[in-house]
Structure formats: structure tokens, C-alpha cells
Amino acid sequence: MASLKSSLSFLAEHESLLLALLESPDGLTQGELAARCVSARSPDSSLTPALLQRLLDLGILEERPGESVYLELSLPVRTFLGHLLRTHELITPEAIRGYVNELDGQGRALGEAAANADAQAAVLALERMAAAIERVRSYANANHAAILERVLRAKAGADGYSVRERYLRINALWQDYLGPLRALVEPGEWAHTSFDRLAELLGRAREALITHGVVADACERVRARLLRMRTQAGACYAEAYRELLPLYERARRQNLIAEGCGRWLEHLSRHSAHRLAAALPVARVSWQGQFNDAALTARLLALARFNPIAPAPMSEAAGERPDVVSISRLRAALAQARPISDLLAWLACELPQASWAELVRAYVALSPAGTAWSEGGEPHCLARPEGKIGYRPLAIERAT
Amino acid sequence: MNPEALPELKQVFSELRRGVHLTVEDGALYQALRVHEHDYGQLFAALGFELIHHPHQFFYLRDEEREHAPDGMVQCAVFMLILIDHLQDQGLDVETRLFDGSFDLDQLPHLKQPRYLNYLRQLRINDINGLENIAQQLKRYGFAQVRGRELRLRAPAMRFVDVCLDARTHLKSDPPDPGASA
Numbered sequence: 001m002a003s004l005k006s007s008l009s010f011l012a013e014h015e016s017l018l019l020a021l022l023e024s025p026d027g028l029t030q031g032e033l034a035a036r037c038v039s040a041r042s043p044d045s046s047l048t049p050a051l052l053q054r055l056l057d058l059g060i061l062e063e064r065p066g067e068s069v070y071l072e073l074s075l076p077v078r079t080f081l082g083h084l085l086r087t088h089e090l091i092t093p094e095a096i097r098g099y100v101n102e103l104d105g106q107g108r109a110l111g112e113a114a115a116n117a118d119a120q121a122a123v124l125a126l127e128r129m130a131a132a133i134e135r136v137r138s139y140a141n142a143n144h145a146a147i148l149e150r151v152l153r154a155k156a157g158a159d160g161y162s163v164r165e166r167y168l169r170i171n172a173l174w175q176d177y178l179g180p181l182r183a184l185v186e187p188g189e190w191a192h193t194s195f196d197r198l199a200e201l202l203g204r205a206r207e208a209l210i211t212h213g214v215v216a217d218a219c220e221r222v223r224a225r226l227l228r229m230r231t232q233a234g235a236c237y238a239e240a241y242r243e244l245l246p247l248y249e250r251a252r253r254q255n256l257i258a259e260g261c262g263r264w265l266e267h268l269s270r271h272s273a274h275r276l277a278a279a280l281p282v283a284r285v286s287w288q289g290q291f292n293d294a295a296l297t298a299r300l301l302a303l304a305r306f307n308p309i310a311p312a313p314m315s316e317a318a319g320e321r322p323d324v325v326s327i328s329r330l331r332a333a334l335a336q337a338r339p340i341s342d343l344l345a346w347l348a349c350e351l352p353q354a355s356w357a358e359l360v361r362a363y364v365a366l367s368p369a370g371t372a373w374s375e376g377g378e379p380h381c382l383a384r385p386e387g388k389i390g391y392r393p394l395a396i397e398r399a400t
Numbered sequence: 401m402n403p404e405a406l407p408e409l410k411q412v413f414s415e416l417r418r419g420v421h422l423t424v425e426d427g428a429l430y431q432a433l434r435v436h437e438h439d440y441g442q443l444f445a446a447l448g449f450e451l452i453h454h455p456h457q458f459f460y461l462r463d464e465e466r467e468h469a470p471d472g473m474v475q476c477a478v479f480m481l482i483l484i485d486h487l488q489d490q491g492l493d494v495e496t497r498l499f500d501g502s503f504d505l506d507q508l509p510h511l512k513q514p515r516y517l518n519y520l521r522q523l524r525i526n527d528i529n530g531l532e533n534i535a536q537q538l539k540r541y542g543f544a545q546v547r548g549r550e551l552r553l554r555a556p557a558m559r560f561v562d563v564c565l566d567a568r569t570h571l572k573s574d575p576p577d578p579g580a581s582a
Contacts, residue, residue, distance in 0.1 A: 163488040250493070253565075257495075258488040260567030264481050265519060267571055273478075273522045277468045279570050280477050282559055 007058065014055075017047070018073070022081050027064045027072035090146045090173075091139040093180040099139070100191045102132045107198050114208035119215045122205065126218045129198075130225055137229035140184060143177050144236030151243045154251075167255035174248045181237040185230070199226055325351060325358045327365045334366055334396065342393035343367060348382055356386050367394060406439055408432035416444075416451075416461045419473070421542035421556030423458040433459045456558045458542075472537040475523050479534045480543075480560035482509065482516045495561060502552040505535060 011018060020036040021028060028036070034047040052071075055061040060077050064070035073081070106129045113121035150173060154166060161169065183189040206219035268276050330350060340346045347362050354362070381390050406412075412429050415422060422430045433440055433451075441451045450462040469477070486509040487494045510516050510531055517526075525531065535551050538544035543557045563570075 162491045163494070166491065254488065254494060257484065257561055257564045260564030261481050261484045261488065263567040263571050264477075264564065265485060268478065268481075268519055268522060273474055274468075276478070277471070277474045280469045280474060280563065281566065281570055282469050282473050282477055282563060 010054075010058070011060070014051070017055075018060075018077075018081060021061070021071070021073045022078065022085070024072075027070040029069050030071065033071060090177050091143050091180075093176055093183075096136060096139050096180045096184075096191070099132045099135045100194050103129060103136075103198055104194055106132065107194075107201050110205050111201055114205040117209070117212075119209060119212040122209055122212075122215050123218060126215070126222050130222050133222065133225045133229050136184070137225075137232055140181060140229070140233040140236050143181055144240050147173055147177055147240040148243055151247050154247055163251075163254045163258045167251040170244070170248050170251040174244060178237070178240055178244055181233060181240060184233040185237045195226060195230055199223060202226070325354055325362050327362060330362055330366060338396045339398045341395045342380065343396055344382060344391055344394065345380070346396075348384070356384065356389070359384075363394075366396075406432070406436055406443065412440070415542075416459070419460070419541050421458050421460045421554075421559075423542065423555050425554065426542075430459065454556070454558065456555045458554075458556045458558075460542075460556065460559075471523075473541070475525065475534045476537050476541060476543060477560060477563065478519055478523055479510065479531075479538070480557060481564070482519060484560070484564060486513075486516075495558075498553050498557060498561070499555070502550045505532060505549045505551055 016036070017033065020033060030047065030052070052061070056063075059074050061071045062074045064072055106125045110122055110125040110129070113119075113125055150169070154170065180191070183191040184195070186192055202219050202223040206216045206223075209215040209219065264276070264280075267279065330347070333350060334340075334346075337346065343366065344359070344363055347359055347366070351359060351362065378392075379390055380393050381388055408429050409432075412422070412432055415426075415429060422433060424430050433453075437451070437453060444451045444461060452460050452462050454460070483498070483503070484494050487497050505528070508531065510520060511528065520526070520530065523530075525534065535544065535546050538551070538553075538557075539546045541556070542554060543559075544554055545552045
């Protein structure tokens with residue numbers, strides 16, 4: 001096994017090669033790698049077969065599965081270099097959820113161990129818990145750093161994306177990466193609830209295993225780790241939220257503008273300009289008629305001084321009721337009463353107070369349409385307070 | 401306040417009824433509206449119009465009764481939509497770019513891309529003269545300033561950004577028009 005010192009020295013000697021691979025998550029071919037090294041003009045510029053073999057032997061490089069022509073950094077080296085260079089990759093929610101589930105499982109194991117006073121099982125569960133907590137802490141920090149890095153790049157406009165692409169990426173940051181951070185710190189969220197449960201369980205296990213001093217201390221240490229992780233995750237979330245929120249809102253608005261613009265233009269290309277004119281909510285003011293200044297002033301003054309007067313209330317007193325005749329009521333009454341020999345005389349009986357105008361209106365409304373009738377006979381005369389009229393009677397026959 | 405006593409009434413009325421948008425750059429007219437917004441609002445409401453004070457600090461009259469935007473306004477809208485589409489294609493912050501600088505009429509993308517030309521042809525705009533006419537329309541409504549070959553958008557051009565933001569509302573139930581030409 002190579003010593004740490006020699007391994008680190010070896011890595012340092014081939015920095016440009018490692019950086020080239022770190023920037024290429026999909027790996028590079030030997031040719032590409034050799035070209036990058038040459039262009040870097042560093043002392044390690046030549047990628048000899050011996051050097052390549054050594055890198056593979058040390059597990060620094062790996063061949064891409066199924067494509068031996070491609071070389072990539074092994075995951076532990078990539079993670080190590082990312083940590084040193086602060087180039088964090090985003091951690092998926094599933095990865096964080098996996099470790100939280102692991103904590104739940106180990107919590108149950110610790111509970112059982114405490115119930116059975118099984119110190120060895122408790123120690124094992126506590127070790128696994130500590131590892132999972134540290135992993136979650138590391139992921140929270142990594143996501144926080146990765147989010148800030150991407151926010152800075154987007155703010156500088158250096159991401160090279162279109163409005164739509166930028167929105168999708170920021171939205172993914174918001175939904176997929178800030179979400180898990182929120183789950184770690186907000187009460188009621190799945191991870192937060194798990195951590196509460198775990199803290200309580202660690203306290204109970206410590207009490208139960210107090211006679212096993214080392215185990216009780218281990219419970220306390222794990223609880224301290226849990227507390228540190230939660231505190232750091234809280235700070236990470238708060239800062240990432242503060243940085244990402246304005247960017248997210250901006251990108252969302254920009255995306256809405258782009259999408260809306262596309263819709264309008266698509267509408268124009270599918271339809272006519274006339275249809276666009278009908279749909280556009282930017283109609284100009286239209287003014288019917290021409291106002292000169294004097295007319296305008298007069299109109300404005302009239303409007304300003306206009307004081308509407310409410311009409312007098314209708315009276316219910318006899319003789320003062322509004323002179324309105326209900327045709328539908330009369331039609332129903334007529335249907336019951338026919339046959340009748342003289343419609344106007346019948347109406348005069350039905351509407352003794354009605355004016356001539358109302359009487360004639362009712363007569364016209366009831367006379368011909370849809371009703372069997374016959375006209376003829378001697379002239380008649382009808383006298384009312386308003387005067388007299390002569391007419392020939394109109395008979396309404398029974399319906400056939 | 402008696403409507404007759406409203407400051408700048410004649411000029412404000414004359415401008416707004418023509419569809420002009422008044423901004424802080426319009427000095428006394430804007431200030432008169434700003435200070436007496438309520439009274440002006442009541443006055444125009446009595447005449448059947450709604451005085452709008454946009455959050456981006458400009459005033460205009462809205463007439464809900466009017467069914468169609470006039471040709472000049474449609475031309476302005478299509479011009480702005482093309483500009484917005486172009487800016488967002490470049491990955492630029494549309495609002496910032498629209499209002500933080502000016503545009504050279506000869507460098508506009510409108511006549512340089514076939515897709516944009518197709519849109520403009522529907523408005524019978526085919527060349528730079530047509531584009532210059534639209535620039536004058538933008539100026540007439542108070543959406544822009546035009547100095548020589550330089551077009552600088554004013555705050556009221558935000559209305560076209562609003563049009564984009566509200567597209568879903570206005571085009572939601574839009575049925576296809578089988579007789580329309582693409």
C-alpha cells in the first residue's frame with residue numbers, strides 16, 4: 001500500500017491531469033487527456049503508458065464501464081478533490097433520504113438494544129448512526145455550497161443558458177436540492193420528525209444504558225453529532241434559501257414572460273392579425289364624438305353638479321296603484337271564461353279601473369293569436385269615465 | 401374637487417384620450433395626475449373610463465368596451481413581442497435589457513429572421529420603413545422615445561411585458577381558427 005505522503009506527492013505532481021478529469025464528469029479519452037496535459041505546459045505534460053498504469057493501479061483513475069477508451073476519476077478521489085477545491089456536486093434528495101432512513105433503522109436497533117440491555121448491539125447501532133449523521137451533514141453542506149456556487153454563476157449571467165433552460169435549472173435547484181435541506185430543518189417535515197424521534201430515543205437509551213458508562217457516553221456523543229448536524233443544516237438552509245429565492249422568483253418571472261410571448265406569437269402565426277387585435281388586452285381609448293373645450297367643461301360641470309333625485313315611492317292606496325295590467329293573468333282568466341261573446345266588454349268587467357290605453361293594450365294582446373275568435377254583430381258602445389268608444393264585438397270561442 | 405379646477409385638465413385629458421401613457425418624464429401632467437389621482441379617477445369614471453395607475457409609475461385610460469385594439473397598437477404589440485422573444489433567446493434578463501438601454505433601429509432583429517418577418521408580414525410590414533412607422537407609433541402612445549435611429553423604451557412599455565405575463569388568461573380558451581393562414 002502506498003504511503004499517504006507519497007500518494008499526495010504523486011497527486012500534486014499531476015495536478016493538471018487531475019483537474020482536467022475533475023472538470024469532465026463524463027471522463028476523457030487518452031487522446032483528450034494527453035492534449036489537455038500538453039496544453040497545460042506543465043512538467044507532467046506527457047501522459048506515458050507507465051504513468052497511466054500507475055494511476056490505474058492506485059485507483060485514482062478508472063475506465064468507464066463498457067468503454068475502456070474513456071478514463072474518469074474514481075468517485076473517492078473526485079469527492080476528495082471536490083472537498084479540497086470546494087467544487088461541490090449537488091446531492092439528490094434520494095441520497096439524503098436514504099441516510100435518514102438508515103438513521104430510523106438504527107434508531108429502532110438502538111431501542112431494542114436498550115430494552116434488552118445489549119451494550120454491544122447498542123454500540124454497533126450508535127456507530128452506524130454517527131456515520132449516517134455525518135453523511136447527512138456532509139450532504140447538507142455540499143448542497144448548500146453547490147447551490148451558492150450556481151446562484152453566483154447565474155447572477156453573473158455566466159451560465160450560458162437561455163431563459164427557459166436557466167429557469168428549469170433554478171427550478172430544479174429549488175425543488176430538488178433546497179427541498180431536502182428544508183426537510184432537515186422545518187418542523188413537521190419527514191427528516192425533521194425523524195431527527196426529533198432520534199434525539200428522544202438517544203436520551204432514553206442513555207438512561208437505559210447508564211450502567212454501561214461507555215455506551216451511555218457514546219449515546220451522548222451521537223446526540224451531540226445530531227445537534228451539530230441540525231444546527232449546520234439550519235444555517236445552510238437559511239442561507240441557501242435567502243440566496244436562491246430572489247433568483248428563483250426572477251427566473252420564474254422571466255420564464256413566464258418568455259412563455260407568454262411565445263403564446264402570443266404562436267397565436268399570431270396560427271390566426272390573423274385581426275384575431276390578435278381582438279385578444280390583445282391593450283385596446284386604446286376610444287372616444288365617440290368630438291368634444292371642444294367648452295363642451296367638455298360644460299359636460300364636466302354638469303356631471304359634477306348632477307344630483308340624482310330618487311323617484312317617489314309607489315302607492316298602494318286604492319285608486320293610486322300603478323296602472324299596470326298583467327296580460328298573463330288575463331290570458332289565464334280568459335281561458336277559463338270562454339266562450340265569451342264580447343271580448344272588450346269582458347275586459348271592461350275584469351279591469352274596471354284600467355285606463356283606455358291599458359284596456360286597448362289588453363284587448364290587442366288577447367285578441368287574435370292562438371285563440372279561436374269571430375267578429376261581427378251589431379255595433380256596441382262602451383262608456384268609461386274617460387269617454388266612450390264604439391266597436392263591433394269580438395267573440396272568443398271555446399278552444400277546439 | 402370641482403373637475404374644472406383640476407390642474408392641467410385640458411392637457412391631461414387631451415393626451416389620455418389619444419391613448420397616450422403619461423410617466424414621470426412627462427413632468428407637470430404626470431404630477432397633476434399623481435397629486436389628484438382620486439379626483440381624476442372619479443372624473444374619468446363618470447365619463448366611462450378607468451384611469452389606471454400602473455405599479456411602474458405611469459397613467460393611462462382603459463376602455464373595457466372596446467373590442468379590438470387598433471392597428472397601430474397591434475403593430476406596437478407585435479414589435480415588442482418580437483423584441484422580447486429575441487432577448488429571451490439570447491438568455492438576457494428581458495426586463496432589464498428592455499429598459500436599461502436603447503436600441504438601434506438598424507440593428508433590430510425584426511427584419512433579420514424569417515420567423516419574425518412572417519409575423520410582421522401579417523401586419524403588412526416588410527421593410528425598415530414599416531419598422532420606423534412602428535417606432536413612431538410607440539412614440540405616439542408614450543411607449544418609447546425616438547431620437548434619430550435610436551429607440552429608447554419608456555416605463556409604459558411594461559404593458560407589453562404584462563401582456564406576456566397574462567397570456568394564459570387571455571389565450572386560454574382560444575379556439576383554433578381553421579381559416580387562418582399560418
